[in-house]
Amino acid sequence: MIILKTEEEIVLMAQAAKMVAEAHQVLQQEVKPGVTTLQLDKIAETFIRDHGGIPAFKGYRDFPSTLCTSVNHEVVHGIPSNRALREGDVVGLDLGAIVHGFYGDGAVTVPVEPVATQVHTLLKVTEEALYQGIDQARVGNRLSDIGHAIQRHVESHGFSVVRDFVGHGIGRQLHEDPQIPNYGRPGQGARLQYGMVLAIEPMVNVGGPQVQVLDDHWTAVTTDGSLSAHFEHTVAIQPVGPPEILTTVRERASVN
Ligand code: MG
Numbered sequence: 001m002i003i004l005k006t007e008e009e010i011v012l013m014a015q016a017a018k019m020v021a022e023a024h025q026v027l028q029q030e031v032k033p034g035v036t037t038l039q040l041d042k043i044a045e046t047f048i049r050d051h052g053g054i055p056a057f058k059g060y061r062d063f064p065s066t067l068c069t070s071v072n073h074e075v076v077h078g079i080p081s082n083r084a085l086r087e088g089d090v091v092g093l094d095l096g097a098i099v100h101g102f103y104g105d106g107a108v109t110v111p112v113e114p115v116a117t118q119v120h121t122l123l124k125v126t127e128e129a130l131y132q133g134i135d136q137a138r139v140g141n142r143l144s145d146i147g148h149a150i151q152r153h154v155e156s157h158g159f160s161v162v163r164d165f166v167g168h169g170i171g172r173q174l175h176e177d178p179q180i181p182n183y184g185r186p187g188q189g190a191r192l193q194y195g196m197v198l199a200i201e202p203m204v205n206v207g208g209p210q211v212q213v214l215d216d217h218w219t220a221v222t223t224d225g226s227l228s229a230h231f232e233h234t235v236a237i238q239p240v241g242p243p244e245i246l247t248t249v250r251e252r253a254s255v256n
Contacts, residue, residue: 002169002177004195009102010236010246013171013197016053017104017234017246019097023047024108025249027067027095031110033087037069040093041080048097056096056103056174063218068094068107075203075211075220075228076107076165085112090119092230096174103174105199106247107232118206119227122159126204126229129153133182133200134235137243143178143189150202151183162203162228164211165220170199170234194239197246201232 005013023044030043045066048055055066063079070078070092071085078092085091094107109123133150151161167180178190182202205211207226214221222228235243244252 002190002196003171004193005171005197005236006195009171010197012100013102013104013234013236014246014252016097016099016102017106018249019048019051019053019099020095020104020106020234021247021249022051023095023097024093024106027093028108028110031085031091031112033112034084036082036084037067037071037078037080037091038082040069041065041067044095053097053099056098056105060174066095068092070094070219070228070230072227073222073225075162075205075222076230077218077220079216079218087112088115088119090115090123090227090229094230094232101172103170103172104234104247105170105174105232106234107201107230109229109231121157122204122206122227122229125154125157125159126202127231129202129204130200130231130233133202134233134245135242137192137198137200137235137237138241139192139194139237139239141192142187143180143192144184145186146200147181147184148186154202154204160205160207160209162205162209162211165203167199167201167232170197192237194237196237197234198237198243199232199234201230203228203230
């Protein structure tokens with residue numbers, strides 16, 4: 001069941017999502033050779049708690065950390081560790097925060113410069129695909145229009161879309177209905193409505209779409225060892241036009 005949010009609830013959700021975006025801004029400046037993913041995790045946790053939030057992932061199904069840090073061929077759900085980042089790496093930083101009982105969720109993938117040209121292309125295409133999916137999240141469209149737009153953009157660049165993990169509704173729970181695949185035929189699934197708040201999150205591989213989960217029961221990696229990227233925004237569907245992106249550091253224009 002898809003739980004629609006009131007405008008008052010979206011105001012609260014925007015606070016959680018903004019905190020995620022602000023933490024990402026801080027984290028991106030800390031990504032450099034030598035920093036460990038555990039250090040990034042501590043920075044994220046301190047930021048969230050100092051600003052009155054609760055880390056959403058820590059303790060979720062016993063996940064140990066505030067951040068998911070997924071390096072290179074790790075797709076999602078990497079566990080922060082003493083691994084030091086090196087030049088040429090990419091690291092996905094997936095972060096959730098709870099504020100006033102509502103969740104915000106967002107992810108970015110950051111290069112540890114200098115990186116190869118193809119790495120920049122992968123990051124650019126994945127982020128572009130996210131925005132193309134977001135642009136479809138509007139009243140009058142159906143759910144699968146989001147994933148269709150994402151898949152089309154990704155595959156037009158010769159990359160592949162991960163099938164095993166999907167985006168999701170979000171609210172008082174981290175994962176609510178509907179599931180949002182990043183692929184599929186257009187015009188299928190639920191009609192999009194004002195009040196839906198969605199976490200849209202394409203995961204894109206340079207090689208094939210297959211992934212597997214490591215023995216830590218969390219870290220998903222590409223089966224062929226190819227590089228992977230992940231970007232995510234929490235968005236609120238509007239009465240008309242494109243959705244409002246809640247995971248942003250900007251002030252909300254719609255607050256009166
Ligand atoms: Mg998510």
